[in-house]
Amino acid sequence: MNEPQVEPQGALQGAARAPKSAMPSTSGMATPTASPRVTAGARRAAPVTPRQLVIAKIVVFMASLYPLARLILFGVTGQLGANPIEFITRSTGLWTLVFLCITLAVTPLRRLTGRAELIRLRRMLGLFAFFYALLHFTTYFWLDQWFDLHAIVKDVIKRPFITVGFGAFLLLIPLAATSFQAAVRKLGRRWQTLHRAIYAIAVLAILHFWWMRAGKNDLELPQIYATIVAVLLGFRIVWALLARRKAARAA
Template sequence: MAAGLKPAATKALSSRWAKPAVFAAALAPMVWTIWLAGTGGLGPEPIAEGVRQSGLWALRFLLLALAVTPLRIVTGVSALARFRRMIGLFAFFYALLHVATYVGIDQFFDWAAVWKDIVKRPYITVGMGAFLVLSALAATSTNGMVRRLGGRRWRTLHRSVFIAGAAGCLHYFMLVKGWQPSPLVYFGILSALLLVRVAKSAGSRAAVARAGIMRHAD
């Protein structure tokens, strides 16, 4: 990032208004979808479209949460880390909305039908798996849970967010049927985010190894 832009970005992201602005922006997709539902803008199958939109936004926010650390690495703007938890919780919120719309509105709380779908339709099985992982991460996202679990165990648990991301992309790919570009784009984004993290980790290990060699040489 250009020298002049980094301090400006850090200042903007550290502002007391930054978090409320991100919070409001994260709610905008839900508000827009409700507006479309009320005005007939969700098409001939509004329930199915509502389920689809909430699922897509869950996946988008999940990938955005996973992008925070790579963006911080690439740009050097550490203030981005302030928003990781909030964005991750919004991923869970939209996933919960996705599941609730499917169970409550599409299936009318017919639990037998829901269970049958989970067992018989692989894409729903995978999607429910992703939702369970996100639920566990949301339940342990507080500072109190970090203290109870301990830093190491908490970090190990929260690395499963990558499993949720992969499962979410796979769920979407299986849902649309066939080799369509949209789910492949999401897979590509997830892969790029993982590559940045792997490269950073490899660079850190190499630096530690070089430091160790230098100490032995001395």
């Protein structure tokens, strides 16, 4: 899942390429002159070798499996607590939000550090966000509700935090399905429009988490993640405004 390169557009981050008219190519290692949007830091940054990039991807992939490995270990050793289903549901939901934040952070980090090769990690991170969202939804749909569609529909309608969470998950599906290069080529500029939904997904995820914790008057974590998402989206808004001002002056 990818984020369009034209700010403030975005989607679940990825390594897929958009058409040249839409976003810089990521088919190989990014060079200091790969995009006019690359900051001055990028011109000074030493390029990463293909071997280093492969190692980085392996490290990120293995690290991203940690939440799943932790759940499996806890399950095998009986450490899921008195309510294992609730533990799994909340753990997978929280890690979904974590990966959404990490994915959204890639573009700001690229611009601030000049490390254009960070773009090559976005798709993997975005797909892991979807993976944990899928586990989160499956746990609720299967282990919690036992495929009782009537109860699920009633729950979605009755409880706002489930409503927005379900909406966020539905929006994630087309983003995950179109995160690959073939979809980027086929959709063209429509791919960018579709993947801007990542911003709505992040907001819905925060609302889902906030309303769920509000019932227990425990808003410390929701406030932290809401701040993180606000900062990450704020970066994009500022950059978009600066770009428009620069374009207006040039005209």
